[in-house]
Amino acid sequence: MLRRLLPDRFTCALLGTVLLASVLPCRGVxxxxxxxxxxxxxxxxxxxxGAKLSRASVLAGITHWRLHLTVLASTFVLFPLMGLLLRPLLSPLVTPGLYLGVLFLCTLPSTVQSSIAFTSMARGNVSAAVCAASASSLLGIFITPLLVGVMMESHGGGELSWDAVGEIVLQLLVPFVAGQVAQRWIGGWVQRHRALVGVVDQGSILLVVYTAFSASVLQGLWKHTPLPVLGGLLVICGVLLALALLLTRYGSRALGFGKQDEITIVFCGSKKSLASGIPMAKVLFAxxxxxxxxxxxxxxxxxxLMVCAVLARQYARRDDTAAAESVSLDASLDDAQAD
Incomplete structure (x- = not known):
């Protein structure tokens, strides 16, 4: 558990990138x-x-529409409502600029890789997780910019230009569709070289983080973000995640979902995508x-990542305990019948 709670290599790389941008920010040419x-x-x-995502795996779980609607409602309705309704309570903990980032966080789609990985680890409905997370990521290309427009207007940050929405579609959706078209020729190669996707995934995020923090450092980011404000941001993120986990867990039970579907809803409905969020931020908040x-x-x-790793292990442990109790009960019944 301690190993799970420690930062992974990518998180260390992110921290190193922020440090590099703080010490040696890029400028000019x-x-x-x-x-x-x-x-x-x-x-x-x-x-x-687009080339990696199998259409067959997505279609395999698409019939479970109640689950997918629940995940989408958590991602694009519950989170934005929490960000807006809790603003009077949480916004004094940080600066207005940082809380705008919190509101943007609330509009983002779910992750794909970690949602599926944690659902699998917790022994949930993996095929439905593939479909739900993929649909969230794809629909987020359209829904997130629209939600950002509403959030910015309510936060006093101005209105969102439709040109930004078009740029999001051009920069993210068009390459994704091109990858889907090319899947029949290169899909197998991409599946065999998943490490390449991981390198591009993490590399693109690190590039955006470096350029974003370089510009912000030159504008005085750390002068306006003292340690108490960073502590307040940590509290806000913890509150949002805790509420999302609780509401998806007990909400899925109230809606009559089974344990496997509950696991899928919890891990897909409580996540926010760093891979999609940072490229979108680059366009939407130019x-x-x-x-x-x-x-x-x-x-x-x-x-x-840290909290869901622990939660996934708890779900898996309960499943093992229930299976062991079921085997013990069957054995007891067999012994009773033999007697």
């Missing part, structure tokens, strides 16, 4: 070159995800201090 490289890496990332926007996502990402 170098910043422009990094910006172009980041755009190319993001487009390649979504192309490879005129804002981007470091403050992505900082809540990075912190929430690490908290959700």
């Amino acid at each position: 170098t910043a422009q070159a990094f910006g172009v490289l980041t755009d190319v890496a993001i487009a390649l990332l979504f192309f490879l995800h 005129g804002h201090p981007l470091g403050m926007i992505v900082l809540p996502i990075m912190l929430f990402h690490q908290i959700q």
